[in-house]
Amino acid sequence: MSSSTTEYGYNSKVEGEVIVTKADAVINWVRSNSVWPMPMGLACCAIELMGSGGSRFDISRFGMEVMRFSPRQSDCMIVAGTVTYKMAEVVRRIYDQMAEPKWVVAMGACASSGGMFRSYATLQGVDRILPVDVYISGCPPKPEALLDGMMLLQEKIRREPATKTLLRPRPSRIVDTKVVA
Amino acid sequence: MSATDTVSSLQSTLLARFSYLTPRSGSADHPAVNVPAENLVSFATALRDELGFDMLTDIAGADWDQESPRFAAVYHFVRTAKCEYLRVVCAAPDDVAPSIPSLVALYPSANWFEREAHDMFGIDFAGHPDLRRILMWDSYPWHPLRKEFPLAGKETDIPSDDQIEGARTKVRPAPLAGGPFVATPGKTMHDGEPHGKDQSWNETQPKPTR
Numbered sequence: 001m002s003s004s005t006t007e008y009g010y011n012s013k014v015e016g017e018v019i020v021t022k023a024d025a026v027i028n029w030v031r032s033n034s035v036w037p038m039p040m041g042l043a044c045c046a047i048e049l050m051g052s053g054g055s056r057f058d059i060s061r062f063g064m065e066v067m068r069f070s071p072r073q074s075d076c077m078i079v080a081g082t083v084t085y086k087m088a089e090v091v092r093r094i095y096d097q098m099a100e101p102k103w104v105v106a107m108g109a110c111a112s113s114g115g116m117f118r119s120y121a122t123l124q125g126v127d128r129i130l131p132v133d134v135y136i137s138g139c140p141p142k143p144e145a146l147l148d149g150m151m152l153l154q155e156k157i158r159r160e161p162a163t164k165t166l167l168r169p170r171p172s173r174i175v176d177t178k179v180v181a
Numbered sequence: 182m183s184a185t186d187t188v189s190s191l192q193s194t195l196l197a198r199f200s201y202l203t204p205r206s207g208s209a210d211h212p213a214v215n216v217p218a219e220n221l222v223s224f225a226t227a228l229r230d231e232l233g234f235d236m237l238t239d240i241a242g243a244d245w246d247q248e249s250p251r252f253a254a255v256y257h258f259v260r261t262a263k264c265e266y267l268r269v270v271c272a273a274p275d276d277v278a279p280s281i282p283s284l285v286a287l288y289p290s291a292n293w294f295e296r297e298a299h300d301m302f303g304i305d306f307a308g309h310p311d312l313r314r315i316l317m318w319d320s321y322p323w324h325p326l327r328k329e330f331p332l333a334g335k336e337t338d339i340p341s342d343d344q345i346e347g348a349r350t351k352v353r354p355a356p357l358a359g360g361p362f363v364a365t366p367g368k369t370m371h372d373g374e375p376h377g378k379d380q381s382w383n384e385t386q387p388k389p390t391r
């Protein structure tokens with residue numbers, strides 16, 4: 001029975017179910033806690049990447065355990081290993097096939113700088129062909145280092161202007177060859 | 182009978198039987214002979230069909246730089262019944278366009294070995310059914326294990342059928358900073374660790390511009 005004394009004021013019951021925040025924060029919270037890595041395992045570093053997925057290091061504690069072997073389903077390429085020039089094109093093509101937004105982690109000395117393979121056959125750092133977000137040092141990096149790097153990536157994702165770039169392409173992530181020359 | 186006796190006995194048997202063979206000195210482990218390129222196929226046929234060398238485990242290319250003949254292929258045959266190895270070296274007669282007959286028809290394992298030696302040294306294995314590069318990409322213009330090829334590499338386009346936007350990089354020479362890295366016994370552990378002998382480019386000295 002409605003009465004003339006219906007309260008239209010502040011309903012404290014609703015308050016418990018509403019969170020006021022910024023869209024950026026929500027989107028980035030979602031993105032950073034469900035990173036789906038593309039394991040681009042090219043050499044020995046990939047073994048440590050596998051170790052990180054095992055029960056001892058358990059990458060799923062941080063919300064990035066869903067390794068996808070299809071670029072269409074992943075948003076973070078972990079380049080784990082030596083990138084040869086012959087493979088460079090393939091790596092770049094797989095990156096191009098990943099859906100935006102996407103990130104790249106260069107795991108280990110080889111992916112970061114060519115490592116010990118200063119030779120005619122090895123790409124001297126995957127940043128020559130991909131925009132790398134996080135570099136992880138080590139040969140190979142321990143799983144702890146990988147986890148640390150991935151958490152750095154999460155922090156980076158949380159700082160991104162997600163709303164601004166939601167409907168627009170993200171700022172150019174094309175590698176400027178002049179810089180790496 | 183000691184191991185050395187077996188080595189020399191197999192070698193002398195072969196030398197006595199095949200007049201075109203010459204002994205190869207300095208081989209400490211297995212008997213080794215030189216065979217001229219024109220006799221390679223008939224020699225390998227005899228090895229396989231008459232002497233029981235039923236396995237070809239490796240073919241390595243070799244570049245002797247200033248010497249002539251400059252290029253050679255080194256074969257390792259195994260007689261599995263006796264677990265005996267035989268090393269056969271076949272030099273390419275031509276130093277500029279080296280060519281050696283292919284053994285793929287006799288030993289299928291020769292297929293990829295010959296492709297590798299072709300890729301790295303530019304040796305043409307005449308009669309190979311599919312002599313493509315195996316390690317480097319098809320359009321790569323050089324043979325990287327030749328002596329005149331710099332370890333750092335040479336500037337080249339990277340392979341790409343449809344060059345991808347945003348990945349326009351090239352093969353760039355990558356000189357070894359501080360190398361070669363060799364361990365030398367020292368008083369302390371730190372001294373003995375591998376150090377770069379060439380310090381012309383390191384953390385404190387900038388990379389020379391080229």
Ligand code: SF4
Nearest residue numbers: 044045108109110140
């Ligand atoms: S950085 Fe070291 S462990 Fe990793 S791929 Fe290179 S050589 Fe292997």
